[in-house]
Amino acid sequence: MSKPVEHDYIGLSEQPLPSMEKRSGDTNAEKSGLRLKDTELRLGLPGSESPEREDRDQNVLSLKSFVSGAKRGFSDALDGGGKWVFAGGSGGGSEGLFSPRRGGNNNEGNDLSGSDSGLKDGVAPKPLVVQEKKSQVAAGNGNTAPASNRAQVVGWPPIRSFRKNTMASHPPKNDDNAEAKFGSGCLYVKVSMDGAPYLRKVDLKIYGGYKELSSALEKMFSCFTIGQCGSHGVSSRDGLSESRLKDLLHGSEYVLTYEDKDGDWMLVGDVPWEMFTNCCKRLRIMKSTEAIGLAPRAMEKCKNRT
Amino acid sequence: MHKKMAFSFPDEVLEHVFSFIQSDKDRNSVSLVCKSWYEIERWCRRKVFVGNCYAVSPRMVIKRFPEFRSIELKGKPHFADFNLVPDGWGGYVFPWIVEMAGAVPWLEEIKLKRMVVTDESLELIAKSFKNFKVLILSSCEGFSTDGLAAIAASCKNLKELDLRDCEVDDLSGHWLSHFPDTYTSLVALNISCLGSDEVSLSALERLVGRCTSLKTLRLNRAVPLDKVANILRRAPQLVEFGTGTYAAELRPDVYSDFAGAFSSCKELKSLSGFWDVVPDYLPAIYPVCSKLTSLNLSYATIQSPELIKLVSHCPNLQRLLVLDYIEDSGLEALASSCKDLQELRVFPSDPFGVEPNVSLTEQGLVAVSSGCPKLQSVLYFCRRMSNEALVTVAKNCPNFTRFRLCIIEPRTADYLTLEPLDVGFGAIVQYCKDLQRLSLSGLLTDRVFEYIGTYAKKLEMLSVAFAGDSDLGLHHVLSGCESLRKLEIRDCPFGDKALLANAAKLETMRSLWMSSCAVSFGACKLLAQKMPRLNVEVIDERGPPDSRPESCSVDKLYIYRTVAGSRFDMPPFVWTMEDDPSLQLS
Numbered sequence: 060m061s062k063p064v065e066h067d068y069i070g071l072s073e074q075p076l077p078s079m080e081k082r083s084g085d086t087n088a089e090k091s092g093l094r095l096k097d098t099e100l101r102l103g104l105p106g107s108e109s110p111e112r113e114d115r116d117q118n119v120l121s122l123k124s125f126v127s128g129a130k131r132g133f134s135d136a137l138d139g140g141g142k143w144v145f146a147g148g149s150g151g152g153s154e155g156l157f158s159p160r161r162g163g164n165n166n167e168g169n170d171l172s173g174s175d176s177g178l179k180d181g182v183a184p185k186p187l188v189v190q191e192k193k194s195q196v197a198a199g200n201g202n203t204a205p206a207s208n209r210a211q212v213v214g215w216p217p218i219r220s221f222r223k224n225t226m227a228s229h230p231p232k233n234d235d236n237a238e239a240k241f242g243s244g245c246l247y248v249k250v251s252m253d254g255a256p257y258l259r260k261v262d263l264k265i266y267g268g269y270k271e272l273s274s275a276l277e278k279m280f281s282c283f284t285i286g287q288c289g290s291h292g293v294s295s296r297d298g299l300s301e302s303r304l305k306d307l308l309h310g311s312e313y314v315l316t317y318e319d320k321d322g323d324w325m326l327v328g329d330v331p332w333e334m335f336t337n338c339c340k341r342l343r344i345m346k347s348t349e350a351i352g353l354a355p356r357a358m359e360k361c362k363n364r365t
Numbered sequence: 366m367h368k369k370m371a372f373s374f375p376d377e378v379l380e381h382v383f384s385f386i387q388s389d390k391d392r393n394s395v396s397l398v399c400k401s402w403y404e405i406e407r408w409c410r411r412k413v414f415v416g417n418c419y420a421v422s423p424r425m426v427i428k429r430f431p432e433f434r435s436i437e438l439k440g441k442p443h444f445a446d447f448n449l450v451p452d453g454w455g456g457y458v459f460p461w462i463v464e465m466a467g468a469v470p471w472l473e474e475i476k477l478k479r480m481v482v483t484d485e486s487l488e489l490i491a492k493s494f495k496n497f498k499v500l501i502l503s504s505c506e507g508f509s510t511d512g513l514a515a516i517a518a519s520c521k522n523l524k525e526l527d528l529r530d531c532e533v534d535d536l537s538g539h540w541l542s543h544f545p546d547t548y549t550s551l552v553a554l555n556i557s558c559l560g561s562d563e564v565s566l567s568a569l570e571r572l573v574g575r576c577t578s579l580k581t582l583r584l585n586r587a588v589p590l591d592k593v594a595n596i597l598r599r600a601p602q603l604v605e606f607g608t609g610t611y612a613a614e615l616r617p618d619v620y621s622d623f624a625g626a627f628s629s630c631k632e633l634k635s636l637s638g639f640w641d642v643v644p645d646y647l648p649a650i651y652p653v654c655s656k657l658t659s660l661n662l663s664y665a666t667i668q669s670p671e672l673i674k675l676v677s678h679c680p681n682l683q684r685l686l687v688l689d690y691i692e693d694s695g696l697e698a699l700a701s702s703c704k705d706l707q708e709l710r711v712f713p714s715d716p717f718g719v720e721p722n723v724s725l726t727e728q729g730l731v732a733v734s735s736g737c738p739k740l741q742s743v744l745y746f747c748r749r750m751s752n753e754a755l756v757t758v759a760k761n762c763p764n765f766t767r768f769r770l771c772i773i774e775p776r777t778a779d780y781l782t783l784e785p786l787d788v789g790f791g792a793i794v795q796y797c798k799d800l801q802r803l804s805l806s807g808l809l810t811d812r813v814f815e816y817i818g819t820y821a822k823k824l825e826m827l828s829v830a831f832a833g834d835s836d837l838g839l840h841h842v843l844s845g846c847e848s849l850r851k852l853e854i855r856d857c858p859f860g861d862k863a864l865l866a867n868a869a870k871l872e873t874m875r876s877l878w879m880s881s882c883a884v885s886f887g888a889c890k891l892l893a894q895k896m897p898r899l900n901v902e903v904i905d906e907r908g909p910p911d912s913r914p915e916s917c918s919v920d921k922l923y924i925y926r927t928v929a930g931s932r933f934d935m936p937p938f939v940w941t942m943e944d945d946p947s948l949q950l951s
Binding site for chain 2: 212213214215216217218219220221222223225256257258259260262278279
């Protein structure tokens with residue numbers, strides 16, 4: 060193999076910094092003439108092509124071009140990709156994600172490696188400076204959720220979980236819609252698996268139903284059943300192993316259970332999804348042998364609830 | 366020739382001199398003067414600060430500083446606060462406790478931030494350090510009330526137990542009863558993070574009653590308001606107090622009981638808590654307001670008129686945390702009542718709503734900047750901003766050390782001109798020459814990074830989201846910000862070029878976080894090769910990065926300098942880029 064050639068990356072020329080006072084009318088077009096493409100820098104690793112960069116100018120927002128560009132970009136991502144979390148569309152919480160490729164929250168149902176050209180998509184599906192546009196975009200992607208809540212981006216706005224959970228569980232009394240708003244922000248519950256060395260957290264609001272939740276959990280915990288989650292960080296996941304976990308979950312070895320607001324452990328799946336997200340406090344992937352006698356009580360309990 | 370005599374003082378004298386030097390930076394400088402100063406300093410350093418627990422190993426720390434009594438460790442990257450770091454990433458304190466248990470038996474203080482602390486760790490602390498005094502866990506997780514019970518039972522000299530913002534598995538409220546009846550040394554107790562399960566109130570009352578030196582007490586939400594009076598009456602010497610839920614039936618006897626207990630606390634300077642506020646109970650704290658320097662109302666869902674009344678009673682306020690219910694009008698009132706204000710944090714009451722639910726805009730920030738000459742630290746969530754406002758704020762407050770602005774909708778432009786907010790933030794960095802921490806938001810191009818690289822010479826921490834156009838932006842920051850220690854970036858179009866061009870800079874910083882950017886796997890490997898003293902960690906839950914083309918972007922990237930090499934406690938979704946033998950560099 061040939062020795063990789065090092066390139067001088069410091070070919071980025073500096074332009075004199077304009078004084079800040081005369082900033083009016085600085086549009087995208089007059090932006091610094093510096094285009095990295097022009098300097099023809101490449102990574103230079105043997106056997107790899109450096110990613111072609113999309114012309115970024117399209118994506119730097121000027122209001123005029125913004126709306127149509129954004130809509131196109133977002134729905135392209137939708138059409139191109141696999142199934143999306145909000146395909147289930149059960150109202151409220153399932154707006155789905157802003158960052159279409161990956162939200163860092165385990166919606167691995169869609170494998171994007173095919174469409175992934177190594178770019179961060181310049182897709183900028185929002186900054187709705189004008190309010191109506193928001194519902195347009197929302198409608199444009201087939202989302203049935205009401206436009207009263209912005210689509211969720213993981214970790215944005217940057218508010219700690221403690222604050223989110225505190226405000227969500229006891230919304231301000233004067234604000235009638237608060238429960239709907241803050242409450243639908245996110246709902247992180249802990250997920251433990253018998254035998255796994257650590258817990259995970261999932262946001263129940265991003266799943267449309269049981270199927271999506273189950274498949275996300277399968278992906279998240281598949282490494283544990285394969286026994287590769289040691290301290291050396293080598294995971295030999297492959298298709299075979301994932302389907303093995305699926306069999307495990309759907310078969311007899313593990314069941315998915317949850318602790319409800321009363322502290323009782325129930326089997327997941329017996330009650331309507333909305334009811335489940337309202338009363339689920341935490342999840343546990345339990346060995347079936349330990350889960351005897353859980354199922355029958357679920358429906359009864361919920362019937363007794365007002 | 367006139368030679369200067371080098372006086373060599375006896376070691377004890379130098380040690381005595383060094384004992385007046387507390388800051389880490391200064392101690393580090395002292396240790397660089399010469400070998401003998403290095404030696405003397407290392408034997409007398411009592412407080413060790415490790416900003417990244419993976420930058421050094423516990424053994425190395427103990428070897429260099431054999432006699433430390435206090436250690437502060439930080440674990441996960443800051444963005445873990447916003448759920449961007451998957452669980453299981455790391456930050457385990459247990460290995461540190463194990464090493465220190467054997468080698469530093471006189472350890473007195475442990476301060477941890479964003480680390481995973483297990484009950485086993487807490488039990489080991491309780492068992493190993495006979496003179497243990499201070500445990501401060503900030504944003505930590507992994508432990509339950511069982512671990513706390515072990516601390517309570519064994520640490521006879523405990524002075525401080527502070528669990529701010531922790532996630533605790535609330536198994537039982539009875540852990541408090543594990544403090545023996547003979548135990549009286551508590552000075553500070555912060556249990557505000559504990560869940561809705563009740564803490565044993567009688568145990569709490571007895572504890573407070575016998576700890577006559579108690580100065581700080583922050584209760585959790587589960588403590589009802591009508592019980593607070595009993596607690597306050599037992600601790601009139603309190604300086605810092607956090608209420609539990611601030612709601613109770615509107616009964617005159619309950620009110621007067623509570624108000625009476627409150628007014629007996631003549632030393633109170635700081636108040637917090639205020640969950641579920643019933644406004645009619647607010648006047649109970651008016652008598653103590655004139656002495657208050659710190660007020661945390663950030664969970665108080667009260668409206669602007671009540672907030673205005675409250676702050677107008679607090680002329681000595683230096684620090685205010687509040688929800689955006691305060692609105693612009695409330696901030697104007699604040700600006701005219703609280704001339705000593707140094708720190709302001711305004712949190713959103715409805716961060717996920719599309720329509721603004723309150724009238725809080727850039728005007729409120731401008732008002733405070735204009736009326737409060739000592740303002741140094743700002744965290745402000747709002748829905749609109751203008752360059753004009755930011756320039757005004759910058760000119761009003763050249764003393765800013767921390768400025769964090771979060772415009773809730775990403776990439777929001779200047780609402781007046783529809784331009785990017787580059788100029789506004791540019792003014793902030795230009796006028797505020799001592800700025801140490803900056804968080805950006807709104808519509809921003811590479812230009813804002815040019816300004817930052819040019820002017821923000823004292824900037825130590827920068828947070829960037831949904832900003833910039835190209836690698837040039839990142840290049841400006843890495844090449845221009847001389848004091849930069851921590852850089853965290855999400856959802857920006859920054860890729861390989863700027864990173865590789867500034868590889869050497871990364872070793873002068875504590876860490877760099879980049880998520881949802883455009884850094885390729887190949888670049889990560891190359892960077893790791895060029896910079897052996899950096900750990901380049903790829904966090905990717907889609908599976909091993911080498912199962913995709915090298916040009917594929919990694920999901921999350923965390924780069925930090927270290928003298929401890931790669932870590933061994935990584936979960937399956939984290940890969941450290943190490944020397945790749947297949948590249949065969951000669």
